[in-house]
Structures are given as C-alpha cells and as structure tokens.
Amino acid sequence: MAVFSIAPPTSEDEVLARVQALAGLPLGQIAAHLGRRMPGNLRRAKGWVGELLELALGATSGSQAAPDFPHLGVEMKTLPLRADGRPKESTYVCTVPLTGFDICWETSWVRRKLSRVLWVPVEADTGVPLSERRVGMALLWSPSAEEEAILRADWEELMEMVCLGQLESITAHHGVYLQIRPKAANGRALCEGIGTNGEPVLTLPRGFYLRSGFTTTLLGRYYATGSFSER
C-alpha cells in the first residue's frame, strides 16, 4: 500500500474528532492503513510512534521548528504508558538555548511549545508487541495558572544557570516539572555554550524535558477511574 498524506485539520474540534477515532486502535492497524512499515521494536526507531500518529492526524511535521498543527498552535506529544497506565518516560519539549539569548519566559520556546498540547497516550509495555499496542484517549491541554507558575520558576532557575555559565553543574535533578538533560546524537556531538567566565565553549547539546511525574498527574486528573481507551 502506498503512503499517502492526510490534510491538516482546520480546528481543534477536528483534531479531537480524528484522535478520538484512533482511540482503542492498535498501532499495527494504523500503520497498515497508512502504508507505513512496522519496525520489530523501537530500539532503532525511537520516534516511530510519534511520526505515525502525526501522519494519522494530518500534522505537518517534518523537522520544521513549528507546532505540529501550525494554524491551530497545537503541539502533539505521544505519551508512552506502562501496563499500570502511568507514563514510562519523560517528555522532550525543546532544545535548551545554550547561548543564553532566550531570557524571557513569556516569549520562551518552552512556554510556546507547552501552551497547547494534544497528549496522545499509547501503550508502551514492552511485553506487548509494538503492532498490538493501542492508542488511548487523547487530552487537549493547556497549563493551569498553578502549573505555569511552576514551569516558569523551573525555566527561570535553569536558564539563569545557563546564562551564568553554570551549564556543567546542571543535572537532571534540578527542576520540579522541567529538567535539563542531554539531547544529542551521541556524546561526541557538541554545540556552543557559555563557559564559567562568560566565554564561548563547546558543550553537549541539552534539551528541556517534562518529568514523567508531571504527566502522570496530568493524566490522573482525566483518567481517575476510566479505562484506557474510553472515557
């Protein structure tokens, strides 16, 4: 079957209708419908599930630095779930601007990315074959005032360290909801950062991630007693 594309949705309601139609479907069925190859596992295809769902929903992805649904300002994130329904991984948000020019939360990349997110839970229990893992009920989310206040505090604390040349002392232990971790092809990948004396240095590229504890709480509000793919 040939790969074909699906037109971008024109409203949030359309996004929701499409993603709700996927709820309960196994990834193998979605992949077959879209003519996508099924990897045996995700070891060498870590982004496969996210790319499949982007295609299925009509996201105009690619590697452009834009939301998945640019016209709607909506970002889509898959959320891999353990057998018990809790997210098993943190969620990558965006690259950390290591040259320190992004100093305003209001206009920050993190805030823009997280302003409107379509969370799409997907079964990720390694005991279940990839093709049999099902899509869950999605959640279209914006941070509450309380959530944003904590995200902002995390971001400001972390970015202050970046700007002050304290990058090398930042570990994944910093931050309540947000953390900074390496985000690179490998340990030899380098980019420019700020050294301890303000001088340019080469360092490992980093990314902002949302802790899985945060996304667990997000889902918990909506899936308190519900089943995986039905509300």
Added chain:
DNA sequence: AGCTGATCATAT
C-alpha cells in the same frame, strides 16, 4: 523500579 545520562533515526 525509577531516574539520569546517553543514544537512535530522519529531514533540512
């Protein structure tokens, strides 16, 4: 078992 640090693939 959960978490941190490291890594994999693809497009531009």
Added chain:
DNA sequence: ATATGATCAGCT
C-alpha cells in the same frame, strides 16, 4: 549542526 520524533540502558 539543528530541528523534528523520542527510547535505551546503566546506576542507584
């Protein structure tokens, strides 16, 4: 190299 999509795997 930097953006997109993330998960892997070793250590505590």
